[in-house]
Amino acid sequence: MMASALVNVPKKARRGEIIEIKTLMSHIMETGYRHTASGEVVPRNIITSFVCRYNGVEIFRADLFPAIAANPFITFFTVATESGKFDFEWIGDKGFAETASASILVE
């Protein structure tokens, strides 16, 4: 797998603490609205969906559109309930699928 995903999750948190999760995926996010010099449309190639699961349970999901900037950067919050793993998944046009994960220790 390419090192194309960056995720930032606190390594440790207190039980019940609200933590911020930051994610970045390198992707061109070609809108499908641009033209080449010869007038041809550059086909759309975007990430359409992002999901985050916390110990297997979906906690955040996003539908992305061409109006999301290249290299989609998404941040959100969750409550640290138990130690475990966050799994991230990006799905897009042309069969794009990437994953990343991060673990957390909840005390």
Added chain:
Amino acid sequence: MRTLEQTSRRRFLGLAGSTAVLGAIPIVTLRPVEATPAMLATAIRNVVGEAPVRTGKVKLDVPPLVENGNTVPMTVSVSNPMTSDDYVKSIHVFNEKNPQPNVGNFYLGPHAGRAQISTRIRLADSQKIVAIARLSDDSFWSTSVDVVVTLAACTEEVI
């Protein structure tokens, strides 16, 4: 006399310069397609259905003046508790003048703790951005912000 002449020449050049700049703007912002306010309304209807959308609760943070429309930081937060029986279900962001009215849909839940998301968006023109939040009681709340964009996204040609 000489001073006067210079002043008027300077003023003329200044005026000519600004006219040229003004004249160039429509060329820069030419796009193949553009969402219309009607498309924005339809996109919002697709999310909220027939439900009324009230103003309030939602805060949309975007710089009021954007130099580069290709990457505009945006944060949406909703002032609402995040408890198991009263929480924010989703946040939907729309725009008025990009080729497509949708920007993103973000689905949260009571476990989020805080109803706030950030991302970076593209803006093809100076325009209005609308954020709508859906609460657990299926009520909808919204806010809108006007943004001025000096360099538009989506306009450049690919070589």
